[in-house]
Amino acid sequence: LVLASVGCSSPSAPAVAADTPTASTRIVPLPQSLDMRSGELRLSGAVRLEMDADAPHARRALEEALAGIGIAIDDAAPTDVRLQRVDDAALGEEGYRLVVAERIELSARTDIGLLHAVQSLRQLLPVQVQGGVRLPHLEIVDAPAYPWRGLSLDVARSFLSVDYLEKTIDRMAFFKLNRLHLHLTDDQGWRIEIKAYPKLTDIGGASAVEGGRSGFYTQDELRHLVAYAQARGITIVPEVDLPGHTQAALASYNELACDDVENLAPYSGLEVGFSVLCLDKPDVVYPFVRAVLEEVLAIFPSQEIHVGGDEIDHPLYADFVSRAAAMVEGMGRTAIFWEEGSVAVTGPNVIYQFWNDGYDISAAVERGHPLILSPCSYLYIDHGNYAGQPQTYDWCRKEGVPLARVYGFDPTPFKTALGIEAALWTELVHTDEAADNRLWPRLAAAAEVAWSPADQRGYEGFVQRMGALRAHLDAMGIRYHREQDLGWD
Numbered sequence: 037l038v039l040a041s042v043g044c045s046s047p048s049a050p051a052v053a054a055d056t057p058t059a060s061t062r063i064v065p066l067p068q069s070l071d072m073r074s075g076e077l078r079l080s081g082a083v084r085l086e087m088d089a090d091a092p093h094a095r096r097a098l099e100e101a102l103a104g105i106g107i108a109i110d111d112a113a114p115t116d117v118r119l120q121r122v123d124d125a126a127l128g129e130e131g132y133r134l135v136v137a138e139r140i141e142l143s144a145r146t147d148i149g150l151l152h153a154v155q156s157l158r159q160l161l162p163v164q165v166q167g168g169v170r171l172p173h174l175e176i177v178d179a180p181a182y183p184w185r186g187l188s189l190d191v192a193r194s195f196l197s198v199d200y201l202e203k204t205i206d207r208m209a210f211f212k213l214n215r216l217h218l219h220l221t222d223d224q225g226w227r228i229e230i231k232a233y234p235k236l237t238d239i240g241g242a243s244a245v246e247g248g249r250s251g252f253y254t255q256d257e258l259r260h261l262v263a264y265a266q267a268r269g270i271t272i273v274p275e276v277d278l279p280g281h282t283q284a285a286l287a288s289y290n291e292l293a294c295d296d297v298e299n300l301a302p303y304s305g306l307e308v309g310f311s312v313l314c315l316d317k318p319d320v321v322y323p324f325v326r327a328v329l330e331e332v333l334a335i336f337p338s339q340e341i342h343v344g345g346d347e348i349d350h351p352l353y354a355d356f357v358s359r360a361a362a363m364v365e366g367m368g369r370t371a372i373f374w375e376e377g378s379v380a381v382t383g384p385n386v387i388y389q390f391w392n393d394g395y396d397i398s399a400a401v402e403r404g405h406p407l408i409l410s411p412c413s414y415l416y417i418d419h420g421n422y423a424g425q426p427q428t429y430d431w432c433r434k435e436g437v438p439l440a441r442v443y444g445f446d447p448t449p450f451k452t453a454l455g456i457e458a459a460l461w462t463e464l465v466h467t468d469e470a471a472d473n474r475l476w477p478r479l480a481a482a483a484e485v486a487w488s489p490a491d492q493r494g495y496e497g498f499v500q501r502m503g504a505l506r507a508h509l510d511a512m513g514i515r516y517h518r519e520q521d522l523g524w525d
């Protein structure tokens with residue numbers, strides 16, 4: 037590949053694509069600093085790669101990205117793309133620098149930082165290089181505002197295939213998201229193989245919400261997904277939702293229920309808040325919880341493990357949360373619970389996930405508990421892209437949760453926030469196409485909310501940059517919502 041700065045190009049240089057991508061109108065999430073320089077770099081043919089061996093994930097990502105748009109890699113090419121790890125403390129764990137000048141230079145302290153640099157480069161490049169491309173000279177220095185930038189995906193109500201999760205991981209990585217929270221169990225299905233309790237998936241894996249898909253992941257499949265995600269800078273955070281939302285478990289092992297529970301059949305309805313492990317039988321329940329958590333932790337290296345704890349009214353609820361949190365801590369990890377769990381006494385590291393806009397989480401904040409923010413009126417993207425969209429909920433917000441609404445969320449008042457998670461519940465989402473429609477482009481807005489400081493970003497700029505990335509979404513095969521604000525109808 038020939039990289040030449042504009043002054044050096046000869047009259048015989050191949051024609052280059054007319055549309056010079058303007059960096060400032062392309063990158064989502066908005067970089068912390070972007071300095072446009074005069075001059076431009078012409079790419080055509082092939083590039084030479086100089087890559088730090090100590091960044092295997094970024095190397096693979098860069099090679100794939102170039103191959104994917106038709107740029108060949110050739111050691112004889114005169115100019116290069118350089119990918120290097122540098123010892124620059126200011127960049128932090130995930131920060132990076134991207135310079136386009138005579139050559140393209142990506143630098144970061146970590147492999148993950150370099151992965152993010154590769155994603156920014158991908159967004160600057162067109163989706164297909166035919167004849168050549170011009171990149172403006174520029175320097176980006178970038179790092180995230182929040183360390184936790186996630187998607188919570190409900191695979192329990194309706195199952196999603198390994199293949200679809202891989203695609204979603206690739207797309208999340210494109211927007212520098214770094215946490216995929218899998219809601220693996222609920223009333224309507226149990227989706228994770230537990231070898232000590234095989235009926236959980238034999239029975240609990242066979243049900244789903246009405247109209248939805250059933251199924252489960254084997255432990256091998258989950259290990260594969262963990263590695264796949266890790267190579268793309270994403271940690272998979274597993275959730276086993278306890279002690280409520282457990283009808284699939286109760287239907288599989290009736291002894292987990294109290295004797296007077298009448299209906300232990302698999303459940304495919306839409307209700308919430310009716311099932312619970314029999315907390316009055318600690319000798320049955322806690323060995324079960326321990327055995328499940330031990331297998332979960334053996335699959336998922338994530339430091340944080342989600343134990344659910346939502347929508348349950350039981351006199352022993354707070355006791356359950358305290359015991360489960362201590363159990364997770366005893367296993368060397370950190371428990372996450374939905375906000376309701378904050379009524380319990382736990383160690384200060386326990387993380388709460390805020391989801392009801394009206395819930396008063398301030399006491400937990402005062403006690404110093406870290407938060408993951410998923411306020412439903414901004415980040416529940418099972419709600420409509422627009423008011424009244426078919427197959428969407430509106431219990432949290434009648435107007436739905438349009439793109440601009442997601443973008444409008446400001447995490448800064450929450451002093452102990454680790455970051456945010458958009459949540460896709462799947463009671464009404466039963467196909468990959470529907471999932472794509474709910475996720476995109478709203479998840480890109482969530483990514484910018486988490487990455488870019490609130491006082492630096494703005495919806496108008498986001499709309500311009502995001503609008504310009506449509507071809508990239510198409511190239512990734514995303515069946516996104518044709519968002520009017522982006523001119524995509």
Ligand code: TNX
Pocket residue numbers: 308346347374391416418429461462463
């Ligand atoms: C509330 S959010 C739930 C889920 C539902 C969702 C539907 C939370 C912790 N619980 O069980 O799927 O609303 O929007």
